[in-house]
Amino acid sequence: MKNLLTIAFLLLIATGSSAQFIEELQQDYDYEYKSLEEALRDPDAVYYLRLKVKKGEIPPEVFTLTNLRSLALKKGKITKLPEEISALQNLERLDLTQNKLTEFPQELYALPELRILRLGKNPISRLPDEVVNMEKLEVLDLWSTNISRFPVAIEKMSSLREVDLRMVEIDRDEQNWLKEALPKVTFHFSAPCDCR
Numbered sequence: 001m002k003n004l005l006t007i008a009f010l011l012l013i014a015t016g017s018s019a020q021f022i023e024e025l026q027q028d029y030d031y032e033y034k035s036l037e038e039a040l041r042d043p044d045a046v047y048y049l050r051l052k053v054k055k056g057e058i059p060p061e062v063f064t065l066t067n068l069r070s071l072a073l074k075k076g077k078i079t080k081l082p083e084e085i086s087a088l089q090n091l092e093r094l095d096l097t098q099n100k101l102t103e104f105p106q107e108l109y110a111l112p113e114l115r116i117l118r119l120g121k122n123p124i125s126r127l128p129d130e131v132v133n134m135e136k137l138e139v140l141d142l143w144s145t146n147i148s149r150f151p152v153a154i155e156k157m158s159s160l161r162e163v164d165l166r167m168v169e170i171d172r173d174e175q176n177w178l179k180e181a182l183p184k185v186t187f188h189f190s191a192p193c194d195c196r
Contacts, residue, residue: 032070036061043067053078056100063087074098086110097121097141109133120144120164129153143167143188148195149174155181162186169193 032048033039036059039046047069051062053076062071063084071088072095079100085107092113096105098121106128108114115136120143127142132153137160144167154160163178163185170178172192179187 039065050074052076058082058085060084066090069093071095081105081107083107083110089113092116094118104128104131106130112136115139115159117141127151127154132156135159138162140164150178152181154178157182160185162188164188166190169195171195 030047032050033046034050034052036049036051039049040061043065044067046065047067049062049065049068049070050072051059053059053073056077056079058073058076058078058081060082062068063082064087066087066089068088068091070093071091074095074097077100078096079102081096088111090113091111093116094108094111094114095118097118101119101122101124104119104124104127108117109130111134113136114134116139117134117137118139118141120141123146124142125146127147127150129151131137131151134157137157139162140160141164143164146168147165148169148171160182161184163182166188167190170189170192171194175187175189175192178185
């Protein structure tokens, strides 16, 4: 591992890369916690947490981990996010795949650093206009949701780079409109439906 870090450091000097490269490299060596008890022993050192949630309740202690960059709460039967999630001001990645969210969580607008949001396999049926307020969002995963129409405001989301809409019933016109409205975005679609 020491040799790997030395090589990475030499490459960094040779290429004049930015500090962002160091941060991404460091992420590979940061520990991903999978136990809240373990994470709470040194809360300031917790950057990555993958937690199994029971009965749809996110333990309130999660919101004391204010250095979190990545939080995964998959398959937890979560129906709503608490307002306390706004305490996670450094959060860049949130994975809420396969929960029971029926609406796009408005609590997410309070997370200014959020870049990657995974909401696949939730019965969400509508994307609100306010999603445009998520100014740093780059990846939006809506795989296997019930969303078939998108707000016109989405074309203002200049930070978006990738949207996953596989297993979502979207007609060809809507798919074409999305591609035209956001030409720099990579979309992942299933075959268009005849659902008008």
